[in-house]
Amino acid sequence: MIFFALRRLAGFAATLFAAALVIFWLLNLLPGDPAQFILGINATPESVARLRAQMGLDAPAYERFLNWIWGMLQGDFGMSYTQRAPVGELIWGRLGVTLPLALFAMVISVAVGLPLGIIAARRRGKALDTGVMVLAQTGIAIPNFWFGMLLTLVFAVALRWLPPGGFTPWHEDPMAALRGLVLPSLALALPQASIIARVMRTALVDVTGQDFIRTARAKGLTMGEAVWQHGLRNAMLPVLTILGLQFAYLIAGTIVVENVFYLPGIGRLIYDAILQRDLVLVQGATIILIVAVTATMLVTDIAYALVDPRLRERSAP
Amino acid sequence: MRKLLAHPSLTIGLGATAIFVALALLSLVWTPFPIDQIDVPRRFLGPSAEHWLGTDNLGRDMLSLVMAGAWTSFLVAAIAVVIGIGVGVPLGLAAATWGGPVEWLVLRLSDFIFAFPSVVLAILITTLIGPGATNAVIAIGIFNIPVFARVARGGAMSIATLDYVAAGRLAGLNNAQIAWRHLLPNIMSLLIVQGTIQMSLGILGEAGLSYIGLGTQRPATSLGLMLRDAQGLFLLHPWLSIVPGLAIVLIVIALNLAGDGLRDAIDPKLRQENANALA
Numbered sequence: 388m389i390f391f392a393l394r395r396l397a398g399f400a401a402t403l404f405a406a407a408l409v410i411f412w413l414l415n416l417l418p419g420d421p422a423q424f425i426l427g428i429n430a431t432p433e434s435v436a437r438l439r440a441q442m443g444l445d446a447p448a449y450e451r452f453l454n455w456i457w458g459m460l461q462g463d464f465g466m467s468y469t470q471r472a473p474v475g476e477l478i479w480g481r482l483g484v485t486l487p488l489a490l491f492a493m494v495i496s497v498a499v500g501l502p503l504g505i506i507a508a509r510r511r512g513k514a515l516d517t518g519v520m521v522l523a524q525t526g527i528a529i530p531n532f533w534f535g536m537l538l539t540l541v542f543a544v545a546l547r548w549l550p551p552g553g554f555t556p557w558h559e560d561p562m563a564a565l566r567g568l569v570l571p572s573l574a575l576a577l578p579q580a581s582i583i584a585r586v587m588r589t590a591l592v593d594v595t596g597q598d599f600i601r602t603a604r605a606k607g608l609t610m611g612e613a614v615w616q617h618g619l620r621n622a623m624l625p626v627l628t629i630l631g632l633q634f635a636y637l638i639a640g641t642i643v644v645e646n647v648f649y650l651p652g653i654g655r656l657i658y659d660a661i662l663q664r665d666l667v668l669v670q671g672a673t674i675i676l677i678v679a680v681t682a683t684m685l686v687t688d689i690a691y692a693l694v695d696p697r698l699r700e701r702s703a704p
Numbered sequence: 705m706r707k708l709l710a711h712p713s714l715t716i717g718l719g720a721t722a723i724f725v726a727l728a729l730l731s732l733v734w735t736p737f738p739i740d741q742i743d744v745p746r747r748f749l750g751p752s753a754e755h756w757l758g759t760d761n762l763g764r765d766m767l768s769l770v771m772a773g774a775w776t777s778f779l780v781a782a783i784a785v786v787i788g789i790g791v792g793v794p795l796g797l798a799a800a801t802w803g804g805p806v807e808w809l810v811l812r813l814s815d816f817i818f819a820f821p822s823v824v825l826a827i828l829i830t831t832l833i834g835p836g837a838t839n840a841v842i843a844i845g846i847f848n849i850p851v852f853a854r855v856a857r858g859g860a861m862s863i864a865t866l867d868y869v870a871a872g873r874l875a876g877l878n879n880a881q882i883a884w885r886h887l888l889p890n891i892m893s894l895l896i897v898q899g900t901i902q903m904s905l906g907i908l909g910e911a912g913l914s915y916i917g918l919g920t921q922r923p924a925t926s927l928g929l930m931l932r933d934a935q936g937l938f939l940l941h942p943w944l945s946i947v948p949g950l951a952i953v954l955i956v957i958a959l960n961l962a963g964d965g966l967r968d969a970i971d972p973k974l975r976q977e978n979a980n981a982l983a
Contacts, residue, residue, distance in 0.1 A: 413828050528956035530911050533949035540942050639821035643912045661831050669831050673824050681819045
């Protein structure tokens with residue numbers, strides 16, 4: 388198990404290194420000189436050269452790349468030259484919106500999706516099953532940001548229960564901050580809950596048909612007891628994988644939904660950085676997103692292997 | 705054919721998809737009103753006999769915009785599927801036939817691409833070449849590559865052990881010939897099913913990217929871009945966001961029904977709910 392975890396950890400590091408290389412390479416293809424950008428077109432060539440040296444831009448590409456990596460390992464993501472602040476701090480400030488948003492959405496989608504999937508599987512072929520599956524089919528087809536717009540129309544405009552957008556920082560008024568995240572997390576959760584319900588149903592239906600359930604029934608358990616005590620644990624395995632993947636994509640999904648509700652999260656930060664061609668900031672923010680996605684997948688992999696010993700043996704593809 | 709019609713979700717899904725594609729195609733030669741015809745006095749109209757889906761904030765006919773927008777959405781998603789198949793399937797087949805280091809490389813590569821959510825890809829590409837529909841195509845296309853590589857590899861591996869493949873090897877075919885003549889034709893149905901699913905994910909992806917300003921730009925139009933335009937106005941004029949959003953939902957449902965139906969019709973045992981999970 389330790390060996391398995393170590394190998395996965397090495398894969399994780401290799402992926403991140405390759406991702407950093409790709410991001411660095413792509414963004415360094417860009418024409419234009421950040422030093423020139425900062426000083427404006429009227430700057431003398433000497434002052435531009437001085438700033439370039441100061442920013443370390445005159446070093447060869449591989450050296451700048453290694454410097455960037457080395458800096459990140461120490462928590463230094465560089466300076467944003469449009470906001471004149473450390474990128475790490477800028478991103479840290481926005482995580483207070485993005486991370487809770489993704490977490491709430493995850494909790495809601497599990498709380499809604501799992502029970503629905505279980506109910507559908509237990510009532511397979513009945514009206515309830517069909518109803519849940521039609522609901523899930525529709526939920527998957529609804530873009531989360533559009534659902535966010537609809538939620539705003541109902542709960543903010545018509546009923547006036549919740550704010551239509553904007554965000555009060557946590558330290559000013561935690562209750563208001565929480566209220567600001569309710570609709571966005573619901574919007575993000577809908578498609579995810581639908582997927583979870585479908586996967587849960589399929590997994591449970593598959594498991595129900597297997598021998599060990601029949602054995603449990605032969606021992607005298609009712610179908611409900613057999614599924615509850617033996618089936619659910621086994622059915623959770625495929626669901627676990629999906630959950631990991633989903634959390635990874637939820638983090639990316641917040642970027643879109645932040646737009647609907649004018650939330651000052653990582654998405655807004657990146658969007659403004661792109662408009663202003665702030666490469667250091669784009670670089671830092673994208674690598675952090677990828678760290679989040681890859682780390683989630685790593686944790687899922689290891690959790691999965693802990694739950695299912697079979698996986699440790701055949702994990703080497 | 706009668707067997708195909710026995711699956712209601714397939715019939716409905718394919719039928720509805722065909723209608724949407726036909727409307728989108730029609731927009732290339734004809735729309736009820738020119739999509740750039742601005743008529744400010746007649747803006748924010750509800751549905752009427754003249755404007756079936758009403759008019760937007762500039763008095764443009766919403767039905768015409770939806771038709772033209774759907775064309776962009778279909779096109780972006782379709783090219784992205786072609787990219788995914790064109791690059792992913794050869795990779796997957798190579799992994800299945802050569803095995804060993806080739807397979808290892810393909811699997812690591814697809815793991816690596818999975819680490820880049822399409823939004824992040826689109827961010828990088830937009831920073832590089834500026835916003836536009838091309839970005840959406842590239843970002844979604846790259847996202848599709850590992851999906852098709854895995855489907856192709858999985859499908860091919862289940863066939864590669866069969867007798868007729870061994871017979872082909874005895875007859876002196878090399879790996880490439882085996883992949884081309886024996887494996888590819890047999891995984892076609894899998895690819896069609898996955899292609900349908902990726903089409904629907906592509907349409908959702910294009911909508912999201914255009915909505916946040918990283919995809920399609922004016923003067924072109926797309927369903928996602930219509931929602932972007934509606935963003936500042938929908939609290940007062942919900943209709944502007946309801947029409948394009950509903951169009952996306954209906955198209956995606958149609959494609960998903962067609963995909964599910966095809967899968968059941970081709971192989972009832974084959975279930976791949978997970979394929980839908982990457983949205």
